[in-house]
Each structure stands twice: as C-alpha cells, then as structure tokens.
Amino acid sequence: MSAPDTFLVLGAVVTLLGAARLLTTRDHLRQIIALNVAGAGTLLVLVALGSEGTGTADPVLQALALTGIVITVAVTGLALVLVRRVDAAAADADADGDGDGHG
C-alpha cells in the first residue's frame, strides 16, 4: 500500500469515527471536538486523493483543504460561543428550579 492509500483509508476511518461520536454524545463541547476530528478526516481524504506519493500534492485540493480549515475554525468559534450561552441558560434554569426559596 502506498502512502496516499494508507492515509486515504485512515481519513475515511477517522471521518466516520468522528461522525459517530458527534451523533452519540450529548455533551456540546465534545460534539464540537468530534466535529473537528471528523473534519480532519475529511481533509485527509481530500489531500490523499490528489497526492502522487512522491512529489507535491494537487494544488486545487490543497486550496480546498485550506478553505475547509478556515471554515472549520470559524464554525468552531461561533459554536463555542453559542455553547457557552446554552450552558449558562441551563445553569440559570437549574438555579431557578432549585432555589425558589432564595428568590
């Protein structure tokens, strides 16, 4: 198996592992991490598909991978801010439910 083939299979496995974890965990922060792992696997598939193994990788697919990395970090940043708001709202709701006597 050549190097691109090895990493092609690795990318497919990592993508599906991340996707499975994304669907089965309920913790929002872990979901974001799983999304990032799945995204890394997708990029592995993308770059390995266009790699010759010896020379340089396909410039079009490298540019696509760069775009994917930037979009992923933008999505991650926004998702983390939203998760913090959701967690804070849930904590407030818990405090209201538990502490009626405290007002």
Added chain:
Amino acid sequence: MTALLDVLLAAAVLVAAVATLLAPRAGSGVLLFLVLGLLLVLVWARLGAPDVALAEAAIASGATGALLVSAVTGRRPPAEPDRARRSWAALLPLGAAAAAGALLGGVLVRARRDGAGPGRLGDLAREADGVVSHPVTTVLLDLRALDTLLEIAVLTAAVLAALALHRDGTLAAVALPADTRPVLRGFVHLAVPLVLLLVGWFLVAGSSRPGGAFQAGALLAGAALLLALTGRRDLVPTGRWLPPAVVVGLAGFLALAGGTRLLAGTWLALAPPWGAAAVLALEAVLVVAIGAGLAALVLAARPDRRVAAPTPPADAAPAPDRQAPR
C-alpha cells in the same frame, strides 16, 4: 522502511483520534486534540502538502486549540459523567463506524487509482500562468478567487455573529486578567516581535512558496493572544474598532472585485503587470482581518464581566424610580 513509518504514523493518528473522542473529561479531550493536530502536520508533510501543514499548525491546531482551551477553562464541569455505563455504550457505534470507514477507504483507494493519470485539474492549475508563481496561491486568489471571497465572507459572518452575543457587540466587557508572572512577560516580550516578523515573511512568501494570508493571519492572532495573556490589548481592538478590523478583509476583497470589473471588464480578473501587487495588497488586508477575527473568536469564548444591575445609558430617559434627589 518508509512504508513502515507511514503505517506507524497512521496508527498514531488513529490512536490519537480515538483517545480524543473517548477522553473521559472534556479538558483532556482538548489536549489530545492538540496532539492529533501535531501528528496531522506530519501527515500533511508526508503527503507533500506544505501549505496545508502550515495551516494545520497555525489554524486547525493552533487557533482551534486556543478556542477549545479558552472554552474549557471557563466552563463548569458537568454534574455527573456516569462513565461506567457510557464507556460500553460508546464503543459499539465507534466500532461500527471504524468498520464502515475501512470499507469506505477501500472504495476511495479504488477511486484514486481510477482517477490517476495525466490531464487532472491540479496539473492544469500548475501549468496555468497565474500572476504569482506558487500554484496554491494561484488557485486561491487568481483562478478561484470567488471561492476565497466567499470563505472570507463566512469567516467574517461567524466573527460578527460571535460578537453579537456579547454586550454592545464588542469585546470591551470581556475580562482580560493580566498574568504578571515575570517569566511569561519576558517570553511574551521576546516572542511577539519574532511572531510578527514571521507574519511578514509568510505574507510575502505566499506568492512564490508555501505560506500566505491565512497562515500569516493565524500567526498574527497568536501574537495578539499572547499580548492579551498579559492583559494588553495592543493588537486586539476590543472596543469599537473591532468590527471594522474584522470586516476590512471582506471589504478589500469586494473592492478588488469591483475595481477589476470596472477597469479590466471581468470580476476578479488579474492581469500580469499589476496582478502580483494586487494579490499581495489583498493578502495584507486579509492578514489584518483574519488575525483580528481569529483573536476575537478566541476572546469571545470567554464570558462577559458580570454587572451588578443593568444600568441604562446616562442620556436615556431616566426610569421614574431612578430619579435621585438633588
């Protein structure tokens, strides 16, 4: 020998990915994700993709790592992890996913073999005579500039949305506790000028070799966050200058698109005499926007300072019960 090293590297990536996904605490998951990113840098280098390797180190591992660490340290631990039940329940879908992934990998290997040969899109891009010599930069800012324009639009929209969830739409209310330890301050004083030098190098180098606006922007964000660690806001305009700094990249890109439409007749068509200078100027503006945007995203993951009570602005109409006796 290299085949053995490839398999070892792939096994290390797989172990790091599984450990990241199954880490019992979110904090250790974040650290394992950083390890996974470092291993992936080696994979990109092995596959002959130095631009992706740089972007992985600077953005996917660096900026995302800073984001996740910033989020996980400002977070209360969840109430009851109930690990015993979850560890078995989580393994079954992961095993099924790994088996399906191996089968998918077999299909992809065959697809790659069928697609090999001359005349591929990448070869055409390499042979195209763009305004800059580095093929990846040619694809990003010359051949497919519209894709990059939309990518910047997505990043700008995400940063503005994250800012909109903060008070006043800026980061002025985010607490930046200053770390006054002398070792850290000394390190920051030494590191920030070096990082800024690297930002300039990546920006200029992107025209002829691996590097470019995205890697340089992520490094600029790193320098800004190092300064923010010591409580300084020199490179992070947390106040009302932040939204303009974030939007300037998209605005510059749109201005270039409109200018080329008016002067050359085609949207984003770059021609040799001035094209290389236009690409460099555009990248310089993008570096500022990407740096400010990524740094703002990391700081936006922190909560606002709590205020004792919501106070109306001084020039607003005073509420009846707030009229103080004079």
